[in-house]
Amino acid sequence: MAFEETAPELAQNVRSLGFDVEKLVAGGKLFIDHVQIEPSEIEETGDYDLEGLFLRLGSAIDTVGAKRVAIDTLETLFASFANERILRAELRRLFRWLKDRGVTAVITAERGDRTLTRHGLEEYVSDCVILLDHRISEQVATRRLRIVKYRGSSHGTNEYPFLIDDRGIEVLPITSARLDYEASRDRISTGVPSLDEMLGGEGIYRGSTVLVSGTAGTGKTSLAAQMVDAACRRGERCVYFAFEESSRQIIRNMRSIGIDLGAPMRKGLLRFDALRPTLMGLEAHLTNIYRAVRDFGPTLVVVDPISNLASSGGSALAEGMLARLIDFFKTRQITLLLTCLTRAGETIEGTEVAVSSVIDTWVLLRDIESSGERNRAIYVLKSRGMKHSNQIREFLLTDDGIRLRELYVGPEGFLTGSARLAQQAREETEEKTRREAISGRKRAMIRRKEDLEAELAAKRRAFEAETEELRRSIEEAERRADVLASDRDDMALERGSAVRRPGRVRPRARRLKVARRGVES
Amino acid sequence: MSAAKSERRDQAVSELWTLRLYVAGQTPRSLVALANLKQLCEQYLAKRYTIEVVDLVQNPQLARGDQILAIPTLVRKLPVPMRKIIGDLSDTDRVLVGLDLRPRS
Numbered sequence: 001m002a003f004e005e006t007a008p009e010l011a012q013n014v015r016s017l018g019f020d021v022e023k024l025v026a027g028g029k030l031f032i033d034h035v036q037i038e039p040s041e042i043e044e045t046g047d048y049d050l051e052g053l054f055l056r057l058g059s060a061i062d063t064v065g066a067k068r069v070a071i072d073t074l075e076t077l078f079a080s081f082a083n084e085r086i087l088r089a090e091l092r093r094l095f096r097w098l099k100d101r102g103v104t105a106v107i108t109a110e111r112g113d114r115t116l117t118r119h120g121l122e123e124y125v126s127d128c129v130i131l132l133d134h135r136i137s138e139q140v141a142t143r144r145l146r147i148v149k150y151r152g153s154s155h156g157t158n159e160y161p162f163l164i165d166d167r168g169i170e171v172l173p174i175t176s177a178r179l180d181y182e183a184s185r186d187r188i189s190t191g192v193p194s195l196d197e198m199l200g201g202e203g204i205y206r207g208s209t210v211l212v213s214g215t216a217g218t219g220k221t222s223l224a225a226q227m228v229d230a231a232c233r234r235g236e237r238c239v240y241f242a243f244e245e246s247s248r249q250i251i252r253n254m255r256s257i258g259i260d261l262g263a264p265m266r267k268g269l270l271r272f273d274a275l276r277p278t279l280m281g282l283e284a285h286l287t288n289i290y291r292a293v294r295d296f297g298p299t300l301v302v303v304d305p306i307s308n309l310a311s312s313g314g315s316a317l318a319e320g321m322l323a324r325l326i327d328f329f330k331t332r333q334i335t336l337l338l339t340c341l342t343r344a345g346e347t348i349e350g351t352e353v354a355v356s357s358v359i360d361t362w363v364l365l366r367d368i369e370s371s372g373e374r375n376r377a378i379y380v381l382k383s384r385g386m387k388h389s390n391q392i393r394e395f396l397l398t399d400d401g402i403r404l405r406e407l408y409v410g411p412e413g414f415l416t417g418s419a420r421l422a423q424q425a426r427e428e429t430e431e432k433t434r435r436e437a438i439s440g441r442k443r444a445m446i447r448r449k450e451d452l453e454a455e456l457a458a459k460r461r462a463f464e465a466e467t468e469e470l471r472r473s474i475e476e477a478e479r480r481a482d483v484l485a486s487d488r489d490d491m492a493l494e495r496g497s498a499v500r501r502p503g504r505v506r507p508r509a510r511r512l513k514v515a516r517r518g519v520e521s
Numbered sequence: 522m523s524a525a526k527s528e529r530r531d532q533a534v535s536e537l538w539t540l541r542l543y544v545a546g547q548t549p550r551s552l553v554a555l556a557n558l559k560q561l562c563e564q565y566l567a568k569r570y571t572i573e574v575v576d577l578v579q580n581p582q583l584a585r586g587d588q589i590l591a592i593p594t595l596v597r598k599l600p601v602p603m604r605k606i607i608g609d610l611s612d613t614d615r616v617l618v619g620l621d622l623r624p625r626s
Contacts, residue, residue, distance in 0.1 A: 036588050038605075043619025046554075046608035051545040051592035052577060052584045059581035081591065081607075 001057060001069070003076035007032040018167050031064045033057075037080040044082055050090040053077075054097060066103060073108040078119060088121055095125040116148060127151040133159070142281050145171055161283040161321075170287045181330045182207065188300075188335065191230025192223070194404035195363075195378070198393070200386030204361050206299070207333035208384075209326050213340040214365030218376050219397055220339040221245070223365070224302045225254040225261060226402050227337055232264035237298040239271045241289060243308040247272030258400035271296050277308045282321045290328060301329060305339040326358055360384045365395060368416050375416035378404060394420070538562075538570040539599040545592045546578045550609050554593040557610035565622050 002010055010032060011021035024030035033056055061069065074091070081087050098105040107126065112118040116129065123129045129148040134141060146159040162171040187202040196203040204210055212220045221244075228238045240261075242250055250272070251261045264270040273292050277285070293301060306322060322338075329336040338359070361383040368377050376395035380388040394405040394416050405420075415423050542558060544551035555574065562570045577584050577592070587596050587605075597604040597620055606619040617623035 033585060035590065037590065041603065041605045043604070043606045043615055044608050045606055045613075045615040045619065046611035047550060048591045048593060048608040049550075050590050052543065052589040052594065053591075055545060055577045055581040056584045056590075059584075077590075 001033045001035055001060065001071045003035050003037070003071075003073055005072075006034045006036075010034075016166060017164065017169070028064055031060045031066065033060050035076070037076060039080045042080065048083075048086065050077075050087075050094070053090075054094070057098075058101070061101060061103060069098060069103045069105045071105065071107045073110065074122065075110045075118065084119075088119070091121060092125055123148065142283055161281075161286075163281075163283045163287045165284070165287070167291075170290075182333055184208075184333060188234075189230050190223075191226040191228075192402045192404065194393070195402075198378075198380050198389035198391065198404070199361065199383055200388055202386070204335065204383070205385060206335055207330065208360035209329065209336045209338065209358070210361045210363065211338045211340060211359040212363045212365065213342050215342050215367055218365035218367060219395055219402070220341070220365060221250065221304055222254065222257055222259075222397055222402060223363070224304050224337055224339055225250065225257075225259050228261065228270060228300065228302060229254075229259045229264070229401075231300045231335075232261075232267075232269045235269070236300060237269050237271075237296060238264070238300045238302065239273060239292055239296050239298045240302045240304065241292075242272060242274040242304050243277045244305060245274065247274050250274075257397050257402070271298070286321055286325060289325065293328075293332070293334065298334060300335045300337065302337045303339070304337075305341050307341040323358060361388075370416065371419045373417045373419065377416065536569070536600045538566050538597070539573070540570060541573045541575060541587070541596045541598055543575050543577055543584070543587070543589045543592060543594045543596070546576065551593050553611065554595070554609040557613070557616075558595060561610070561613060561616060565617070 005013065007021075007025075011025075014021055021030065021032070025032065035053075035056070057069065060066065077091075078084070078087060095105075095107075107122070109117045109119075109122045111131070112120065116123045116131065128150040131146045131148050133144045133146070135144065136142075142161045143164065144159045145162045147155045147157070149155075160171055162169060164170075184206040186206040187204065188206050189196050189203040190199070212223050214220050224240075228240060231238050240247070240250070245253075247265075251265070254261050261270060265272065271292065273288070275285070275288070280288075289301075289303070303325070326336065362381040364379055364381045366377050366379075367374050376397070377392050378395040379390075379392045382388075391406075396403045396405060540558070540562070542555060544554070555572075558572060562572065575583055577589065584590075587594075589596075591607040593607070593609060595606040595610065595616075597606075604619055604621065606616055610616050614623070
């Protein structure tokens with residue numbers, strides 16, 4: 001029952017929301033009764049009621065067997081009839097009557113100055129009150145919706161932004177009040193083997209939220225592109241929401257580091273959605289993201305960067321939006337990669353939008369300035385559920401993708417770029433020198449050993465020679481003693497004074513020998 | 522009171538009046554309204570009027586034609602312009618004003 005628009009007007013106006021009213025009417029699904037009241041034509045004379053309205057509604061309900069009734073808007077009634085006492089009584093009766101008819105009624109009313117409704121009655125007689133609001137904050141207009149009351153339900157009490165566009169009304173509340181989404185154990189590669197290695201050796205969890213933050217030009221988009229490339233190579237579908245660059249620009253730029261995003265796009269595995277963040281409010285962006293994801297069914301979604309998106313709404317709004325965004329992907333087990341620009345001067349581990357606590361893996365990219373160079377470094381600030389590396393590594397953009405290098409850590413801190421190369425060269429030289437010194441000493445030691453051994457051998461030879469000499473002289477002496485003894489015996493024999501007693505000579509000689517030996521030793 | 526408007530009212534008075542009273546069933550209020558109307562017409566429009574009573578309980582779709590919400594509603598179909606008077610017509614002064622039979626004070 002329309003009080004403000006005629007049926008053709010209504011049909012025309014809601015066509016832009018994607019409703020085909022004429023078709024519904026033709027199909028007997030919808031009946032529109034336009035109520036037109038001209039207060040100037042009406043003279044009130046005594047007691048009356050709104051039975052006519054009831055009868056019209058009743059016949060309209062019967063015509064199509066309606067289950068739902070919309071009355072838009074009650075204000076017109078109040079504007080048309082002067083007797084508020086009757087109106088209030090009749091409204092009360094109307095709500096009762098609609099309930100008795102078993103139809104769900106949607107009744108619109110204007111908001112009062114301080115009260116929920118202008119006449120302070122409607123909210124008490126209805127079962128559910130939904131408050132709609134359109135506010136402008138920081139030049140961005142956002143429609144919001146809040147369920148003020150809903151009898152017999154534990155409804156969400158918060159205010160939620162909503163959107164009206166060509167597919168009707170979209171409300172995107174936090175879908176799951178409880179944090180009970182699935183947690184996949186499946187791990188996926190980031191496309192950079194050495195980064196996977198830093199992330200517990202296997203990469204990130206499927207369905208997790210990854211934040212890549214860093215200052216300008218640290219390679220956030222490149223890292224995102226590398227991940228997308230890796231996912232597409234595995235045959236997975238990806239959606240890339242770009243809020244800074246056009247898709248063509250990203251494809252061109254990524255080609256310079258050997259990543260061809262054009263190929264998966266042609267294969268239908270990758271979809272780019274490049275939009276200006278200021279084009280619409282956060283809510284519209286969120287809806288756009290939801291729809292793209294629902295239509296395309298990706299396993300990986302990149303939002304590059306979220307910081308720009310945040311600028312199209314207030315910070316608090318952005319935070320709420322991101323929470324819902326993350327929630328949306330979490331419940332669907334879609335891996336989400338967010339990039340975030342850290343502005344110069346801000347703490348590097350702070351994000352413009354305070355999302356850091358809700359994300360699972362946070363990869364930080366930063367500049368390291370030293371000896372007239374700026375080099376990129378990467379580290380994993382946090383990664384839930386895995387033993388991630390605590391190292392800072394150098395992040396290189398090469399002709400074929402991203403490479404990570406172990407960072408040189410020396411007495412002067414860590415070195416990157418040419419300083420690292422110079423240091424490496426210096427180290428190599430030092431190492432060589434050291435090695436040469438060592439081998440020199442080794443050689444000297446061997447030489448000394450050889451010398452000593454030669455000396456020892458000479459002494460031994462001398463000693464042996466001496467011993468031999470002595471032995472010989474002893475033998476000579478013994479022989480001489482024997483000869484003397486036998487000469488004496490021979491002489492005695494000759495004289496016949498002595499009997500030859502063999503064996504007595506030898507013990508003497510032996511005794512002599514022993515005595516000599518004792519002297520020697 | 523302008524001369525033109527006065528003339529028109531005089532003319533209206535001399536014309537044949539077609540009145541339609543919308544009611545919903547034989548409620549006491551409807552009966553009161555009909556009685557008040559008949560009395561009023563006899564007094565001001567003797568023999569120059571026809572009254573048609575439409576019971577919306579029997580023909581609810583007729584309510585749409587004349588955009589009826591309140592019951593009872595008296596509609597002056599002729600003379601033009603159309604006039605609508607709601608209520609049980611107990612306030613005779615206002616009914617006469619509503620029917621252009623008496624100038625607005």
